[in-house]
Amino acid sequence: MSQTPRSNARAERTAAGTKRRRIRRIPRWAAWCTGVGVVLMLLSGAALGGSEALLNAATSKVTQRNLLGSAGGERHHQSITGAKNILLVGLDARPGQNPNDLVRSDSIILMHIPADHSKAYLVSLPRDTLVEIPAYDNGVRPYRGGQNKINAAFAFGSQGLTGAAAESHGFELLALTVKHITGITPDAGAIIDFTGFKQVVQTLGRVCMYVDETTTSIHVGKDANGRPAGPYKINPDGTVNHRIPGVTPNIYTKGNHCFSPAEALDFVRQRDLLANRDYDYGRQRHQQQFLKAVMKQVVSDGLNSPTKLPSLLSAVGKAMTVDDGGIKLEDWAFAMRGIKPDSITTIKTNNGTFNSRSVPGVGSAEILSPTSLQLLKSVREDDVQAFVAAHPTWVTADSAAPTTG
Template identity: 25%
Template sequence: MTDYRSVPVVTSGQDYRAAPTQPGSRMARRAAAAAPPPPPDDRPPRGHRGGGSGGGQNKMRILAWVSIGVTTVMVAGALTGYTVYRDAFSNIKKKSVNSDIINPRPVDTGALNVLLVGSDTRAGKGNAQYGQKLARTADAGGKRTDTIILMHISPNRDKARLISFPRDSMVQIPKCKNETTKQEMPPRRAMINSAYSSGGIACTISTIETLTGIRVNHFAEVDFSGFKNIVDALGGIEICLKSGVNDKSSKLVLPPGKSLLNGEKALGYVRLRHYGDGSDIGRIKRQQIFLSKVIAKATSSELLTDVGKLRDFIAAAAGSVTMDPELANDTEQLIDIAMSAKQLTAGGVKLTTIPWLPDPEDKNRVIWKQPDANELFTSIKTDTEPATPAPSASTGTGTTTKPKVTLKPEQVKVQVLNGTKTFGKARLVADQLAKEGFNVIGVGNYEAADGKSLPKTEIHYAKAVESAPDHAGTLAGAVVPKPAPAEGKVAATNPQPYTPATPPTSTPPKGTPVIQLVVGEDFDSVKVTKLPDSVNNSTITASEQKSVCT
């Protein structure tokens, strides 16, 4: 039987999805993204992310976020009468990409995960003036995305997290079909946005799924024209500046204080490079505040109750966005997103930038900080189960039963046993539980009667302890997939005490039952609810940004 002892520490940063750090010259990376080659990137190096030039990420992040407002308000029309807006809905551009995704896909858990990307095509009136000289043509030699955002809406549709992936993240791009030739391109290490340049949205979806392990259910793309049209249809967005702006690069002149921006000025604002401390982080925070205001206005009662304004907005939005047909043709799903977004402005949308570190091979690029990034991904993967109402204390027959007790992880004592042939599994799972606050008191092994690995994870508790089922239920709710607790404990092989890296803040009282978690081959992970400081420090809450001046 395997033994947990003397096992080296293994972090989720060693997961196959993490971006490798092997070196590669910039020329080699560009060459690898060819066939056909992506459009030239004539922008200057962004430099270290503490202070930067480079505005591509800025202009695109807002475009992607506006897609949420687009889907939100388009379907609000359906709530006031689908017939009135039928023509507008039919104008949504659709693109089917499922046949172009050639990598194994993560399991669909039932959560709603939408990939939002912004295309920097210069097609459209007024768009050719933006960007570097070589990009000032109708098609700019191709399209790129400087923004990739994964929107996760919780099962109860009352919370959301939008994860921004910096365009200069060096990651492992999986094998993909070339968007134009349909020829298979081999895996390569490159900037994450090169997936879109050569393989389009299908390769971008594959890249995100491979790196994060999260199933992407739908996607939405929006371009410069779409961004400007949407902002104009909303009647503009009000921003607040601590100091005035006179920036030639973004073609923007604004006074200090509050300003109402139309689409053209808003595009200049999100492209603004020289303002504040000039840092990339400061610029990202300004954009996220702007995005939260877009969503607030797009879901406001003022717009939703004005049939004329709503119809105009839907018409502008529908012609500005490309979606997968499964989403574009599913009115119920769009309504679901719309109603979600309306709740989210009050309940709080969290906007997070992936925790990062400078790439050791190129300080102008970044890699994702591990295991922090993978813990963030796990929190999304495991946020799949809607909260259920507390059980009633009545049986419906005039008698009453004792209601279930809601326990915190700190109140649950756990012994973790390795029922698999994987060396060190008990300690790995114990570490995950301890991070989430569970009081892990021991580890060991479990020998099945047939000598084989246990196929499914089990939870056992002592039948004699009245409160044990409640403790077992709390533990079961933290494990993916969720095991069904069973009466009767099992014999542990080679049991040993467990000491967590960080001592628990409290100790359960004497007499607290010890619940056994026997890890089987089907074990995926412990649900992550306590995120690392690096994630929390790179997150803002949309509902708290109303009166913020930047």
């Protein structure tokens, strides 16, 4: 994003002043950039600033791929007008590992943008939600379809594949499953690599947020000599087996915290030892809060530094893979320029409480309540604002903490 070299000092000063003004005008797009699948809107400030160089530089950092496949709409002649729904998927392990190991989606979020493009809503689908996964052939290992937890859809779509092919096929089957249970055709999609967000936080230096319940790490701790050590023995399915003697786990107490990159990544992964015993509901809420806190901090800390901004864009580009749904990123950017971090509302399915049932061959699974189905219907019909007004307790409290200190 450097300016074209000038032949005299006056021109250089003018270019520097222009650069500073452009950076001050970026908050909206950079906030989107470091958020979730809303990276689709990361360019809005650049579009408004009229800087082709800035626009091209930002676009080049975004990894783009057709993820939706047959689950998406017609990709030709798509329009940015009207309500939009973006499917965001976080992974607990990126494809590229042993092809015999199934990769399950760690978090599944529907981002709804109303027709007026003034705000956004994030709706998380619990990873243990009981669904009917449609039959699917990825060209290597066909899946016959059947009843299972929703996070298994990505696994069945990607099985036998690695790398980009695993991502694309896993995402497609998950999108087909979401479409089947909600009636919503995603307009775009994105894969979020929470490990990649460690570098985003590294660029910012830290991320400050409010921890709404004391959280004990099952992954990170210290031994008696103060050396890093795993505090718990973990089962192959990711659950806790037993505590490791002599190792003290990291504990993130309720209250304001400014996390280091490693702490931030560890915190958003936790689901087993949460004070409120809300497990996946707690983790999905914390991931939503973390992403929103990062967006806010980019606006407050990351945009006024010409040295931070390029690294920030690069880190976000590596942390996400985006399917623009056939709409140019520049068009997404301009249309979503009015959405700010404070305009994002996160909503809890099942009001954040368990509605479990034991299912033969599946185990304990979450059943979406009738009110959760109403929520998804409001997303489909672009009436989420009315749902939120009628169900205010379903909205997740903001988590951003002061960045002083």
